[in-house]
Amino acid sequence: MSTAPAARTTTTADDREHRTLVAARAQRARDRRLATRDLVLSIATPILLLVLWELCARVEVIDPRFFPPPTRIVSAGGEMLVSGELWQHTAPTLMRLAVGGGLGALCGIVVGLLMGSSRALNAALGPLFSALYPLPKIAIFPILLMIFGPTELPKIIAVFITTFFIMQINTVSGVWAIDRKLLEAGAAYGATGLSRFRHVILPGAMPFVFSGLKTATGTAVVVVTAVEFTGATTTGLGYLIWNSWQLFIPEKLYVGLVVIGLIGALVTTILSRSEKLLLPWRRER
Template structure:
């Protein structure tokens, strides 16, 4: 009597096929979402252009996108737009870096040490509620009409965002993970490198993404009132001279700058947390 034949095992090929199907669906979904993200603003711009051409809106206050594009090309060709963008970046990037480093360090110390958290928590909570643009007059009194007050305004804004998110990220580390690491002999720098920093990194990256947008807002607001260059000055000066198309160019430039800066921070975050990317 012959033994019954065993079915051929197809679990591994089936799993590979399923994985490929999931990857294909994920790519299609990503392309669809990207297309939607481009289609919505394009439809809005087209509607704006058609409404201006039909006389449904006041083109003196809302010039059509085609006129704004022409002015944008003219400002870019003259170098004015590039100079103002460079001035804004020259204040945004140093302020962001300074505030991010200081805020992450302060938040990490407050998250690890309950004593530091109890001592500095109420003070930082009170200072965080103060509008950061309101600190500009004090900075101008201390440092005069230089670049330092503008950079420090961005740094102060970024500092508090990073401090809050970093401290929360450290406190959210699973205590059992810390106990396991200590039981295997991890302490000091090893505990800091392999447990505390990776555990707090998602909170730090969330703070960086939030601070990126707020930094752009603050630097533009500072340039409204205390600068003679930058995208904020471009917008404010255009409003003063009643040049709406020029003003809209500045607004578009700020929007693009904010989107690119936030996107760059998000990409750096994905690179720094490969375990979340794989998930």
């Protein structure tokens, strides 16, 4: 008498498992379709916009003197690349971003971790940093020029200050956002001092650190371009854009804008890939 109910229970369990597997396969197939669609849209949309821009400029729906066709911009970029002019302006900008932004980010992360972990240090430096952060970084560039002269140092310092404050604020927020239960669990397992910092605080703050790095990248690009506008240098993508405007060479101006955009996009992509690699628990499923 008990065999039939047992058989029905087994059949029901098998059916449930089968439905679960079917649903999982359908979900994976849907995710693949959506990923393919997103990839196609991300590629097709810029291409369509460029084609529209080209056509509108050719038939003069828009003024080609101010909006030259993309083919002319690409041609100008190729000529600048062959002559070495493009690299002559790109290399200094990359150097200023790498040195100033890299050091600023590193120092901001270290100071942020220390301030987030130490109540006394946060009380001592927090109000000072809160007062200094809102100051426009480009506004203090003339002071840096007066102190250090028209050298590379003022430009690097301007980028350093920009990235430092962004990373300091984001890192402190990351430390404070750590779930108290994680801190209590770490303490229960004997995590104190350096061990607590390494296994609890640092991993917990890293998502905010990467978020801050992405924000700092965009802001640093804006600042380095702005300081190169000032005439305190004759190299850099910012100088290329400003000089092209003064000489009314819009093709070169757009080449500078495109290269700046590519630099920002490349660094942001590298940061996103690094985040997925270093923080596997944050990967999208």
